[in-house]
Amino acid sequence: MDQVIRVLVVDDSAYVRKVIKQMLSRSPLIEVVGVARDGKEALDLVEQLKPDVVTLDLIMPNMNGIEFLREQMLRRPLPVIIVSIASESGETALEALDAGAVEFVQKPTALATEKVFEISDELIQKVKAAANVKLSNLPTNPNSQVKSPVVHQIRSGIIDIVVMGISTGGPQALSFLIPQLPENFPIPVAIVLHMPVGYTEMYAKRLNEISPLKVVEAKEKDPVIPGTVLIAPAGRHLSFMRQSDGVVITHLDARPFDTLHRPSVDVLFQSAAEVFADRVLGVIMTGMGSDGKQGAAWIKSHGGLIFTEAEESCVVYGMPRSVEEAGLSDKSIPLSQITAAIMEVL
Numbered sequence: 001m002d003q004v005i006r007v008l009v010v011d012d013s014a015y016v017r018k019v020i021k022q023m024l025s026r027s028p029l030i031e032v033v034g035v036a037r038d039g040k041e042a043l044d045l046v047e048q049l050k051p052d053v054v055t056l057d058l059i060m061p062n063m064n065g066i067e068f069l070r071e072q073m074l075r076r077p078l079p080v081i082i083v084s085i086a087s088e089s090g091e092t093a094l095e096a097l098d099a100g101a102v103e104f105v106q107k108p109t110a111l112a113t114e115k116v117f118e119i120s121d122e123l124i125q126k127v128k129a130a131a132n133v134k135l136s137n138l139p140t141n142p143n144s145q146v147k148s149p150v151v152h153q154i155r156s157g158i159i160d161i162v163v164m165g166i167s168t169g170g171p172q173a174l175s176f177l178i179p180q181l182p183e184n185f186p187i188p189v190a191i192v193l194h195m196p197v198g199y200t201e202m203y204a205k206r207l208n209e210i211s212p213l214k215v216v217e218a219k220e221k222d223p224v225i226p227g228t229v230l231i232a233p234a235g236r237h238l239s240f241m242r243q244s245d246g247v248v249i250t251h252l253d254a255r256p257f258d259t260l261h262r263p264s265v266d267v268l269f270q271s272a273a274e275v276f277a278d279r280v281l282g283v284i285m286t287g288m289g290s291d292g293k294q295g296a297a298w299i300k301s302h303g304g305l306i307f308t309e310a311e312e313s314c315v316v317y318g319m320p321r322s323v324e325e326a327g328l329s330d331k332s333i334p335l336s337q338i339t340a341a342i343m344e345v346l
Contacts, residue, residue: 005052005128006051006053007024007031007032007033007051007127008033008034008036008042008046008055009032010036010037010042010055010060010065010068011035011055011056011057011083012037012059012060012061016057017035017037020083020123023120023123024055024127026120026124027127029128030124033049033051034048034051038061038063039060039064039065039068040062040063040068041062042068043072043075046076047075051078052078053078053079053080053130053131054072054078054079054080054081055080055081055105055127056069056080056081056082056083057083057084057107058092058093059092065092066092066095066096069099070099078135079130079131079133079135080096080100080101080102080130081101081104081126081127082096082097082104083104083106083123084106084107094199097171097172098172098175102135102168103129103168104195104196105122105196106119106196106197125288126168129318130168133169133315134314134316135315137169137312137313137315138169138315139172139173157345157346158279158305158345159187159279160279160280161188161189161281162187162282162342163190163268163269163272163281163282163283163299164189164192164285165269165287165292165295166193166284166286166287167194167286167291167316167318167319168194168288168315168316169287169314169316170195171195172315173285173335174191174193174207175207176335177339178211178213178229179207179212180339181211181212181213181229181339182212183212183213183227185212185226185227186226188226188227189228189230190218190224190229190230190238190240190250191229191230191231191232192238192264192265192268193232194287196234197234199234200234203231204216204231207231213229215231216230217233218233218238218252220250221249221251222249223248224249224250230250232252232263233252233263234262234263236253236263237254237255237256237267237268238263238267238271239270240275242275260291261289261291264291265291265319266291266292266293266294266295268295269292269295269296269299270294270295273298273299273301273304274302277302277303278302278304279304280302281305281306281307281342281345282295282304282307283308283309283342284296284306284307284319284320284329285308285314285320285335286313286315286317286320286335287316287318287320288318288319289322290318290322293319293323293326296328296329297326297328305330305345307330307331307332307342308324308329308331308332308333309332309333309334309338310332310334313335
């Protein structure tokens with residue numbers, strides 16, 4: 001029998017505390033050991049109950065979620081999942097990731113049972129993953145970056161595009177990695193990052209502020225051009241189409257419907273292989289599950305390259321592991337060396 005994961009639920013709404021408790025109680029491997037109404041109460045209960053994981057609302061009286069996170073991470077770092085509504089706390093949620101939160105889930109706003117159960121599966125999965133994260137691998141303070149490499153006259157070598165797939169620990173890892181790519185980076189970058197709907201645009205804007213390259217949330221028919229980093233919008237798959245004039249543009253779609261994630265790394269990688277053939281570098285980074293494994297197989301079958309993040313730097317070694325174990329990785333690289341490895345290919 002696996003060890004039961006002890007969870008503390010923090011939210012100022014009695015209704016939400018009750019719903020989250022019910023949602024998590026559907027798993028025999030999770031026990032809600034306590035509930036707190038604000039950050040102050042949560043700090044005391046973490047001390048008393050020693051939970052393995054905390055689910056945290058952000059907007060609360062007395063002490064809000066960010067204040068709790070900063071204080072708790074100083075006392076004893078532990079995995080925290082933000083449960084919040086994008087429209088109420090979007091910027092704050094991104095701040096929470098900087099402060100050490102590992103994941104976030106959209107708060108159930110509707111009373112509709114099926115909606116709550118939908119979120120329930122996601123929350124259970126994320127709590128189980130959070131219980132096993134390596135918090136020490138979360139890159140902190142993404143704004144104090146290693147300086148971008150100064151590279152003169154870089155030419156695209158054997159690749160025409162870099163595609164990346166990333167999940168748990170992703171926002172922090174990308175905030176570390178993307179600012180290191182130089183302003184004259186000669187090819188486009190496209191990224192699928194598993195995030196709830198409502199956050200990817202804000203995240204792209206924040207990443208753009210700290211990066212030499214232009215970072216945007218992808219829109220329909222965006223040109224796929226050098227010097228631009230395209231982030232797939234949450235809720236839509238990102239793929240590519242080559243026009244008759246040779247220019248490659250983006251396409252956003254809810255289909256296919258049968259993927260575990262939308263956007264899916266598999267969909268992005270498959271499309272990149274079909275449009276750019278053997279001139280694709282796929283990079284699979286920290287995250288739970290195996291999204292990207294099939295996509296990596298597509299890239300490899302078309303003659304492209306696959307890099308995976310090494311276990312030693314992953315917050316969750318799930319997605320890279322699935323690619324490694326399938327024998328699809330050309331190189332396993334710690335986060336701190338991925339930029340250099342990409343530059344080498346160029």
